[in-house]
Amino acid sequence: MTRVPAPPTRTALDELVAALPEGVVVTDPDLTGKYRADRSGDPGTGTPSAVVRAESTGQVVTALRWASRHRVAVVPRGAGTGLSGGSTAGPGSVVVSTERMRRITVDRLSRVAVAQPGLLNAEVKQAAAEAGLWYPPDPSSYEICSIGGNVATNAGGLCCVKYGVTTDYVLALEVVTPDGRALRLxxxxxxxxxxxxxxKLFVGSEGTLGVITEVTLRLMPPQPPPRTVVASFGSTRAATGAIVDITSAIRPAMLEYMDRVTVNAVEDSLRMGLDRDAAALLVARTDTEGSTADRELALIVAACERNGAGEVLATDDPAEGEAFTVARRQAIPALERRGRLLLEDVGVAVPRLPALVAGIERIAAAREVIIALIAHAGDGNTHPLIVFDPADGAAAARAQIAFGEVMDLAIELDGTITGEHGVGRLKQPWLAVQLGEDVMDLSRRVKAAIDPLGIMNPGAVL
Amino acid sequence: MTRVPAPPTRTALDELVAALPEGVVVTDPDLTGKYRADRSGDPGTGTPSAVVRAESTGQVVTALRWASRHRVAVVPRGAGTGLSGGSTAGPGSVVVSTERMRRITVDRLSRVAVAQPGLLNAEVKQAAAEAGLWYPPDPSSYEICSIGGNVATNAGGLCCVKYGVTTDYVLALEVVTPDGRALRLxxxxxxxxxxxxxxKLFVGSEGTLGVITEVTLRLMPPQPPPRTVVASFGSTRAATGAIVDITSAIRPAMLEYMDRVTVNAVEDSLRMGLDRDAAALLVARTDTEGSTADRELALIVAACERNGAGEVLATDDPAEGEAFTVARRQAIPALERRGRLLLEDVGVAVPRLPALVAGIERIAAAREVIIALIAHAGDGNTHPLIVFDPADGAAAARAQIAFGEVMDLAIELDGTITGEHGVGRLKQPWLAVQLGEDVMDLSRRVKAAIDPLGIMNPGAVL
Structure with a gap:
């Protein structure tokens, strides 16, 4: 096997600083400390030796050639909003940050955007919108996450139930391989x-194969104005029953789920009059038109009512519909006020969603932890959020156990440990359980073929 | 580098025959000869030593373990309808045919089909339709090509301009790797x-990484009834201008192009009253609904008229619309009556389509060959068909030169040498020109990681 990468010597670091323009390489621990962790709650295992804030593909090439020569671990990083520890740094590693690479061009005629990785998802959407076009993938964090990170994790979002995930929009990439070659794929x-x-292999590879330095994205004509249904349910079983009924009949443009804990946390912070007594709330959208829109709206309402929904509100006012989407997007920040979060991202085929939700409730009861549940329910992708008091050691330990049990449950249900956040370092121990040893072996062989020195994001994913 | 695979010895062949049920392994040259070529016109370089007509994944595992042990070349094969020589056999190779693996199950609730590779595309569509669902990808050969071959080549079709290609529908695969391990991906x-x-790496890998033994496909609700526009143009330039105008404004559900040679060949065989004097014919479809459908239909008609179309026919009669699609699908068989065909599959971004079409006309004139042109014009994927008399040696030689020049032209226009047929053996010499040596090197490393003995489809693609 390959040698474990080692921290760079002082001389090697000086060489890196000298090879790049002033200000690109940062070694001051006050600054590099900020690149130690992402938003996963994984504290990382140490401060990086240096951060390369690359301004161009050429500078990434220089950094990776240097890293290969000195066998230094490279941790690629976008906006640092990852939720699985995919860009948390180890001691002696060098972070290659693409935050300064922020150019974008949009070609209206061919409906394609060419973006550098440091641009935020919201900025890509904005540039597309200025050309009268639409970039669909919409992680809840779209205002703070980078497009490079989206590609690295194959990020999803709310509209993906109908419009697909990041990989479905990536036509081409420029990547820098660990040996410092810039390739166009x-x-x-x-x-x-x-x-x-x-x-497609580089999409979702979480920095383990190279650094993404440019992304060519397929754009769409603007989304038609959506119509929104909000329904509250007296039991989680009723809500998941409605989800299965809806998704087996139509393709909604959005179908989101929030449980009681989440609704109350969001209501505490937004005060928008959500039903605090509901066991679960669904927010569904259709963006079809004409008689189809009428039919789909009626179908969603009927599915909710048939499954025993309490209140059902249907609206074709985009602003009113958007308010509920904002509420859904606020779920994680709102829950963060309740305690420390362990954020899950498990997914199953939609017909198995009721079993997943019921199983999560059993785990929460058995481990005496609060597990709030939000979900991109229409595609079976759930975010169980384990809320705990970090000062309570026993509670923190039980939360960790529940975190693993939720993943085990998803795997039992033929699901995935991560639908859209990536494996990173946090979920690495569970990947082999999901994939099996043969697929892990094949993955490691492919990784070794591209990164024979093992310098790219060691400890993440594989 | 790896040793070149060698033909199996008689003893080794006997071992293979003994390891599998009677009738699975065929060695009679009268039968194996039928597995020598696909529909590319590539005669192959020899008759295979044996054909394994596998009935199960387990039999594929047995065959590949045997092939690895004896270092025998394996040529995976679906229905044998490939157009790039991806399944033409070399002397001493063993063909693993999946034609007998034909089970399918459709789950309505999760909208997923699980199919064995030997099923025809049309049979997958049919099974989906029986469950009230739709499998979109629709190669023109959909009635005779297998779903396994579709996945192996990342096949496209007519509706892909709006609905995407095969890879967009593949959720999971079972593959057998060259060392004879069955993996679930x-x-x-x-x-x-x-x-x-x-x-996604296995989709489009053309049998160079392993044998696909099961495919899990995402299905869609049925396509809404389409409305069709047929327009004839006095010049190819006018037709390609209309294409760019249409695709930059909307996403048609189909946008097909036929030139004069093709129209006349089709008219000769179908006698449906196509305009024989037109330089080019467009067949466009929208499957949107309500006011959007009216707007899109009007936009297509206006784009054709603005670009100088002669006749423009719009119809919402599905049968009438379908007749024009059938005409388009008949293009290749109709042209085959004119002579031997060299079938191209080059693609460019749509705004470059006028330059591609004009360039092809220049090549045809310079090389004094007939190049008929059909195209999935809406996604920039064209099929220049070089028609020549195989008995005329000089003409055949000029056709071969033109074949290469068309690919060179596509590469110059930042296009691809193959949009949906695959590289196979026919286009292998051009792949490095398109990808460059660095990407070829990376591809070979990935291939070697999965197939270290180099037994999988040697000579194809890489």
Whole structure:
């Protein structure tokens, strides 16, 4: 096997500083400390030796050539909003941050955007909108997460139930491989069967294969105005029953789930009159038109009522509909006020959602922890949020156990330990349980073929 | 580098025959000869030593373990309808045919089909339709091509301009790797970020990484009834201008192009009253509804008229619309009556389509060959068909030169040498020109990581 990467010597670091323009390489621990962790709650195991705040592909090439030469661990980083510890740094590693690489061009005619990785998702959406176009993937963190990070984790979001995830929009990538070669994978073409699908292989690879330095994205015409249904349920079972009924009949443009704990946390912070007594709330959208829109709206309402919904509100006022989406997006910040969070991201096929939700409730009861549940329910992707008091050691330990049990449950239900956040360091121990040793072995062989020295994001994913 | 695979010895062949049930392994040259070529016109370089007509994943495992042990070349094969020589056999190779693996189950609730690779695309569509669902990808050969081959080449079709290509529908695969391990990649989940995207890597790998033994496909609700526009143009330039105008404004559900040679060949065989004098014919579809459908239909008609279309026919009669689609699908068989065909599959971003079409006309004139042009124009994927008399040696040689020049032109226009047929053996010499040596090197390393003995489909793609 490959040698474990070692921290760079002082001389090696001086060489890196000298090879790049002033201000690009940061070694001051007051600054590098800020690049130690992401938003996963994983504290990382140490402060990086240096941070390369690259301004261009060429500077990433320089950094990776240097890292290969000195066998230094490289941790690629976008906006640092990852939730799985995919960009938390180890001691002696060098962070390659793409936060300064922020150019974008949009071609209206071919409906393609070419973006550097440091641009935020919201900025990509904005640039597309200025050209009269739409970039669909919409992680809840879209205002603070980078497009490079989105590609690295194959990020999802709320509209993905109908419009697909990041990989469905990536036509081409520029990547820098660990040996410091800048490669163009794919191209601005809707169909391309030439050679192995390396573009798709790099999407979701979480910095383990190289650094993404440019992304070519497919854009869409603007989304038609949506119509929204909000329904409250007296039991989680009733709510999940409605979800299965809706998704087996139509493709909603959004179908979100919030449980009672979440609704109350959001209501505490937004005061918008959500039903605090509801066991669960669904927010569904259709963006079809004409008679189809009428039919789909009626179908959603009927599915909710048939499953025993209390209040059902349907609106074609975009502002009113958007308010409920904002409420859903506020769930994590609102819950963070209740305690420390362990954020899950498990997914199953939609028909198994009732079993997943019931199982999570059993785990919460058995481990005496609060597990708030929000979900991109329409695609079976849930975010159980384990809320605990970090000062209570026993509670923190029980939370950790529940965190693992939720993943075990998802795997039992033929699901995934991560639908859209990535494996990172936090979920690495569970990946082999999901994939099995043969697939892990194949993955490691592919990783070694691209990163034979093992310098790319060691400890993450594999 | 790895040793070149060698033909199996008689003893080794006997061992293979003994390891599998009677009738699975075929060695009679009268039968194995039928597995020598696909529909690419590539005659292959020899008859395979044996054909394994596998009935199960376990039999594929047995065959690949045997092939690894004896270092025999394996050529995976679906229905044998490939157009790039991806399944043409070399002397001494063993063909693993999946034609007998034909089970399918459809789950209405999760909208997923699990199919064995030998099922035809049309049969997958049919099984989906029986459950009230739709499998979109629709190669023109959908009635004779297998779903396994579709996945192996990342096949496209007519509706892909709006609905995407095969890879967009593959949620999971079972594959047998060259060392004879059956692996499950992905799962029946709409979102999954767990580990490297090996599922997507196997899609489009043309049998160079392993044998696909099961495919899990995402299905859609039925397509809404389409409305069709047929427009004829006095010049190819006018037609390609209309294409760019249409695709930059809306996402048609189909946008097909046929040139004069094709229209006449189709008219000769179908006698449906197509305009024989037109330089080019467009067939466009929208499957939106309500006021959007009216707006899109009007927009398509206006774009055709603005670009100088002669006749423009709009119809919401599905049967009438379908007749034009059938005409388009008949193009290749109709042209095959004109001579031997060299079938191209080059693609560019749509705004570059006028330059591609004009360039192809220049090549045809310079090389004094007939190049008929059909295209999935809405996604920039064209099929220039070089028609020549195989008995005329000089003409055949000029056709071969033109074949390469068309690919060179596509690469110059930042396009691809294959949009949906795959590289196979026919286009292998051009792949490095398109991808560059660095990407070829990375591809070979990934291939070697999965197939270290180099037994999988040697000579194809890489």
């Amino acid at each position: 794919g191209g601005p073409r809707l169909k391309d069967s030439a050679g192995l699908s390396l573009t | 992905g799962g029946p989940r709409l979102k999954d970020s767990a580990g490297l995207s090996l599922t």
